[in-house]
Amino acid sequence: MEDEQKNRRNFLKFGFLAAGLTAAGVALNKVASGDEGAEEKVKVLTADGRLAEVAKSKVESSESLSAASKHVRQGIPGRKFIMVIDLTRCKNARKCLEGCQKMHNFLPPVEWLKVKEMQDSELSGKYWFPQLCYQCDNPPCCKVCPVGATFKRSDGIVGIDNERCIGCKFCMAACPYSSRSFNYGNPKQVEYSKNHPLKSCHTMDPNMVGTVSKCDFCPDFGSKGILPACVRSCPNGVIFYGDENEDVVSNGEQVLRLKDLLVNNGGYRQFEVFGTKPRVYYLPPVNRLFPFKPDPVEHNQEE
Amino acid sequence: MKNETTAVDSVLMNKYEAMHDELLRPIQKTGLAGKIWIGFLFCVFFAGVFAFYTQETKSKYETISLNNYTMWGIYISNFVFFVALSLVGALMSAVLKLTNFEWYRPLSRIAEVIAVAAIMFAGVGIIVAMGHPERLYFLLTHGRLQSPIIWDIVVIITYFVATSLFLFIPLIPGISQLSNHLKDKPKWQMWMYKKLSLSWRGTPEQWKIVKRCITILAILIIPLGISIHTVTAWLFASTLRAEWNSTNFGAYFIAGAFLLGVAAVIVGTFFFRKYYRFEKYLTDSYFDKMGKMLVFLSGVYFYFNINEYLVPAFKMDSMHSQYLLDEFTGKDAILFWLVFLFGIFVPAILPLFKSMLKPWPLTVIAILVVIAAWFKRYIIVIPGLSHPYLPIQNVPHSWTHYVPSLIECMVVAGIFAAALLFITLFSKFFPIISVWEVAEGDGVSLEKINLLSKKA
Amino acid sequence: MNFNNTAQNKFIKSLIAAILFLLIPFVYGYSQDSTEKKKPLLSITYYNVNSDSFFVKVSSGYKDEKFFPIEYQNVKLYLNEADKNNFLGDVMTDPKGEGIIHLPQKFKGMIDSLSTFDLVAETDADVKYKAAIGSTTIENAFLDVQIRIVDTTKMIRVYVYKKGAKVKSPIKGVEMSFFVKRMVGLFPLSDKTISTDSAGMAEMEYAITDMPGDSLGAILVGAKIADADTYGNIFSMKETFWGAKTFNNYESVRALWAPADRVPVWLIVLALGIIITVWGTILFIIYQVYRIFRLGQQEIKREANL
Numbered sequence A: 001m002e003d004e005q006k007n008r009r010n011f012l013k014f015g016f017l018a019a020g021l022t023a024a025g026v027a028l029n030k031v032a033s034g035d036e037g038a039e040e041k042v043k044v045l046t047a048d049g050r051l052a053e054v055a056k057s058k059v060e061s062s063e064s065l066s067a068a069s070k071h072v073r074q075g076i077p078g079r080k081f082i083m084v085i086d087l088t089r090c091k092n093a094r095k096c097l098e099g100c101q102k103m104h105n106f107l108p109p110v111e112w113l114k115v116k117e118m119q120d121s122e123l124s125g126k127y128w129f130p131q132l133c134y135q136c137d138n139p140p141c142c143k144v145c146p147v148g149a150t151f152k153r154s155d156g157i158v159g160i161d162n163e164r165c166i167g168c169k170f171c172m173a174a175c176p177y178s179s180r181s182f183n184y185g186n187p188k189q190v191e192y193s194k195n196h197p198l199k200s201c202h203t204m205d206p207n208m209v210g211t212v213s214k215c216d217f218c219p220d221f222g223s224k225g226i227l228p229a230c231v232r233s234c235p236n237g238v239i240f241y242g243d244e245n246e247d248v249v250s251n252g253e254q255v256l257r258l259k260d261l262l263v264n265n266g267g268y269r270q271f272e273v274f275g276t277k278p279r280v281y282y283l284p285p286v287n288r289l290f291p292f293k294p295d296p297v298e299h300n301q302e303e
Numbered sequence B: 001m002k003n004e005t006t007a008v009d010s011v012l013m014n015k016y017e018a019m020h021d022e023l024l025r026p027i028q029k030t031g032l033a034g035k036i037w038i039g040f041l042f043c044v045f046f047a048g049v050f051a052f053y054t055q056e057t058k059s060k061y062e063t064i065s066l067n068n069y070t071m072w073g074i075y076i077s078n079f080v081f082f083v084a085l086s087l088v089g090a091l092m093s094a095v096l097k098l099t100n101f102e103w104y105r106p107l108s109r110i111a112e113v114i115a116v117a118a119i120m121f122a123g124v125g126i127i128v129a130m131g132h133p134e135r136l137y138f139l140l141t142h143g144r145l146q147s148p149i150i151w152d153i154v155v156i157i158t159y160f161v162a163t164s165l166f167l168f169i170p171l172i173p174g175i176s177q178l179s180n181h182l183k184d185k186p187k188w189q190m191w192m193y194k195k196l197s198l199s200w201r202g203t204p205e206q207w208k209i210v211k212r213c214i215t216i217l218a219i220l221i222i223p224l225g226i227s228i229h230t231v232t233a234w235l236f237a238s239t240l241r242a243e244w245n246s247t248n249f250g251a252y253f254i255a256g257a258f259l260l261g262v263a264a265v266i267v268g269t270f271f272f273r274k275y276y277r278f279e280k281y282l283t284d285s286y287f288d289k290m291g292k293m294l295v296f297l298s299g300v301y302f303y304f305n306i307n308e309y310l311v312p313a314f315k316m317d318s319m320h321s322q323y324l325l326d327e328f329t330g331k332d333a334i335l336f337w338l339v340f341l342f343g344i345f346v347p348a349i350l351p352l353f354k355s356m357l358k359p360w361p362l363t364v365i366a367i368l369v370v371i372a373a374w375f376k377r378y379i380i381v382i383p384g385l386s387h388p389y390l391p392i393q394n395v396p397h398s399w400t401h402y403v404p405s406l407i408e409c410m411v412v413a414g415i416f417a418a419a420l421l422f423i424t425l426f427s428k429f430f431p432i433i434s435v436w437e438v439a440e441g442d443g444v445s446l447e448k449i450n451l452l453s454k455k456a
Numbered sequence C: 001m002n003f004n005n006t007a008q009n010k011f012i013k014s015l016i017a018a019i020l021f022l023l024i025p026f027v028y029g030y031s032q033d034s035t036e037k038k039k040p041l042l043s044i045t046y047y048n049v050n051s052d053s054f055f056v057k058v059s060s061g062y063k064d065e066k067f068f069p070i071e072y073q074n075v076k077l078y079l080n081e082a083d084k085n086n087f088l089g090d091v092m093t094d095p096k097g098e099g100i101i102h103l104p105q106k107f108k109g110m111i112d113s114l115s116t117f118d119l120v121a122e123t124d125a126d127v128k129y130k131a132a133i134g135s136t137t138i139e140n141a142f143l144d145v146q147i148r149i150v151d152t153t154k155m156i157r158v159y160v161y162k163k164g165a166k167v168k169s170p171i172k173g174v175e176m177s178f179f180v181k182r183m184v185g186l187f188p189l190s191d192k193t194i195s196t197d198s199a200g201m202a203e204m205e206y207a208i209t210d211m212p213g214d215s216l217g218a219i220l221v222g223a224k225i226a227d228a229d230t231y232g233n234i235f236s237m238k239e240t241f242w243g244a245k246t247f248n249n250y251e252s253v254r255a256l257w258a259p260a261d262r263v264p265v266w267l268i269v270l271a272l273g274i275i276i277t278v279w280g281t282i283l284f285i286i287y288q289v290y291r292i293f294r295l296g297q298q299e300i301k302r303e304a305n306l
Helices: A002-012 A017-021 A095-103 A140-144 A170-174 A187-195 A229-233 A258-264 B002-028 B032-057 B074-086 B088-098 B102-127 B148-168 B171-181 B187-196 B204-237 B249-275 B284-315 B318-328 B333-352 B359-385 B406-429 B435-441 B446-454 C002-034 C106-111 C265-305
Strands: A041-045 A051-055 A081-086 A114-119 A126-131 A150-152 A158-160 A239-243 A248-250 A255-257 A280-283 C041-049 C053-064 C066-069 C074-079 C087-092 C098-102 C116-123 C132-139 C141-150 C153-162 C175-182 C185-188 C201-205 C219-225 C233-240
Touching: A081 A248, A081 A258, A095 A114, A095 A229, A140 A150, A140 A170, A229 A239, A248 A258, A248 C175, A248 C185, A255 A258, A255 C185, A258 A280, B002 B171, B002 B406, B002 B435, B002 B446, B032 B406, B074 B088, B074 B102, B074 B148, B074 B204, B074 B249, B074 B359, B074 B406, B088 B102, B088 B148, B088 B204, B088 B249, B102 B148, B102 B249, B102 B284, B102 B406, B102 B435, B148 B171, B148 B204, B148 C265, B171 B187, B171 B435, B204 B249, B204 C265, B249 B284, B249 B333, B249 B359, B284 B318, B284 B333, B284 B359, B318 B333, B318 B359, B333 B359, B435 B446, C041 C116, C041 C132, C053 C074, C053 C087, C053 C116, C074 C098, C074 C106, C087 C098, C141 C219, C141 C233, C153 C175, C153 C219, C153 C233
Parallel strands: A081 A280, C041 C233
Antiparallel strands: A041 A051, A081 A239, A114 A126, A150 A158, A239 A248, A248 A255, C041 C053, C053 C066, C053 C098, C074 C087, C074 C116, C116 C132, C141 C153, C153 C201, C175 C185, C175 C219, C219 C233
């Protein structure tokens, strides 16, 4: 009963709307305070070649959105995160995975989110296929983990406790979608991680060498109405994200009923035959917005 | 009549006394070749330790050549190989003993020591594959009963304890002999013999207990051995990957393990016979029998291979076809067919010729079988991993295939050296043939056997 | 001969590469000098949520045939004029050139009496960009959402009034849209907008029957001004119990994928059965080994006594 009241109080908070409405980038700012002179400054080289000196808190998110490790196994009460990927809209812009890498401090060639060129049979057309961790409801990875380092949360997310992971990689062998990455300690990555502390949305610490990491659906952002980086970065609105319990998903521009979207567009899950029950649905690549253009280059060639 | 039996008895007794004395020889003295061999094994072992240290202190990104697709490499395939090898204990001593194949007697200890060494270093082999070996104890503190890894750990530990007991208990009468007969040995060694002999006096009750324990263990070790390798097979079969998604896997692994076990015992017997000059006791006839066993087990293994490959190949569903075709005719074909040739066809056909059942040719065949068996595990574990259900795209070239790095090879070599070192050192401290079991097999009474150990 | 040819080719190629490489700084330097400093274009979007929280989205970029966002630019925001006393906040722009400034609580008091106000954004000059200033004028309006049920029809009604006026003055002809608030955004009740009448009123039926709410069926419904250029984005919401009652009690189940303390019962029984049997036997054997030792000790004593 007490819990219910608490949930209702959270529910009635209007303030989070702000974040949900606009594509908030890395710079989520606090209310301005007068005494910023004392703050630590860092120099950043911008894309257009300026050397900007900015307060450290402005570069990284200044608001701590979650105390990740404390509730990492619990899940966000009342939520059931879900994703719908509309294959009719994908044109291999690869912005989703770049956004993901940036958000989670990852350097290529590690991709938590991949865009693959697919063709189901010879006569049918090729299409682009964004693929991430499906947060399965019957997760093969969680079944095999010997120490409970990967687990299913109440909000549907398959999380990883990097402090617990012994690095046996059984979960990677068990995942039929190859969604998981192992941190072998790429020196470039280790150096980069040192200089780029984690942003606050993480449910896991993917920078820990010798452990497994993967897409975590950014639940701490999601529950506050901020769409995950991949959704925000996509120029074509391919990825819809939402709460199954609320029956509504959004790609940042459109806000749609989940059931209608799946029922009317033939939504399906990849390899349904495995019985893994993914929480990511696909809309088949029919009547596509963009004609399929083969990618002239292979990405991620550098080790 | 009574005189006759005494005469036979005394002939036998003389034989066992001589055998007993000869068995002490390798323990009493280590020749130059033995010293070089032991030194060599130590060098390889320390190189392996150094390689492991390098792997743990430097970035694994550079020291090992695994990636996000091929996440299990030769550490895991080598682990499977060692687990398979450990099954020999269950086969040679337990199965043959319970089915009254008396010729197991002089070979049982060789088989047991190979089994103990293999299961010990199988455990080590899985630790080196871990991302965080220092978190090994999490398996105890946070273990999930649902995970096949936990099952495997439990079975490995159980099997290790059971096999060690199976090695140790028949050794107790032998140890008491050692402490009476060895000369000029360091104090600690004699002290160790004294402690390990457990005040063995050869009383009828003591003999009764030893025999009962051996029978119970022989029965227990068979299901344990089968479980250990079946669960190891389940580490693969419990995933959804096409190449491992097989109900045949447990039996298929066990059939392969039995074949490997016999081959390993042939190799072990050959070298002990040659370098400890045990030709009198490990006669050609044992090779003849083991050669025939090799043929039989190759046939069984062939049968399971047919099940494993022909059935999915007949259907050629798209989940299986990608890796099957690569193995049959594609980039893994050469290794695949070589393993088939030397791992199954050679041991199935060549020992059918009488001349091949002699120690030398049979040992060559057995060595080929052992090598093929190692690569067989490699083929089971690795090529499948590079054929996931969703295509591998946009990755560095090195992520699309796997070639073990130098560090990985050194660690594996180190593990091999350690196992061989264990076996060699064991044979330098304890008799590698169980005299009383052989004597008992020939019908010598226990009282007479007791006399052997008492004679100074 | 062949070898010579390739060697020659290689040499010439590397020579050309070297020359080109040496030229780079000149080319680059020249182009650097010739570029004029760009003038950023600043745009300001105003948000008012339930007259309770206020924030502004600023974005910065420049136009050079295409629009280019400027990242890492400090944008300051003022009320009415760029003056220290009117400072509302500042933000560093993100890679999209955007940033959000949450307005301080005092802002509510500052605008309460104004019928219109200006939001002024300002950036300083730096090595690449000139100083820039941008502003937008907001007609200060406020929304009053009422929910009611006529017969069995659920209706959402909204009144739009001018703020800062002495008497209540409704605004006519503002396009309103209606929505249900969800985690990831506002779910529109209809694609169409409804224009306010002379009483400043617009109304829409809430026809959805199965929108999930909480355990009591509570959902937030509301209206917003779609005409953002004039009034900014103003939202107002009310709680209703029109949603479908849903119970999302998560129950932790015993399953193969569950945590260590949720092992299926059959597995516990099976595993414990096997472990107890096998280890029982092993412990029995170890006890027997101990008995061998004890029997030996007794025998030694007996021999000594003889």
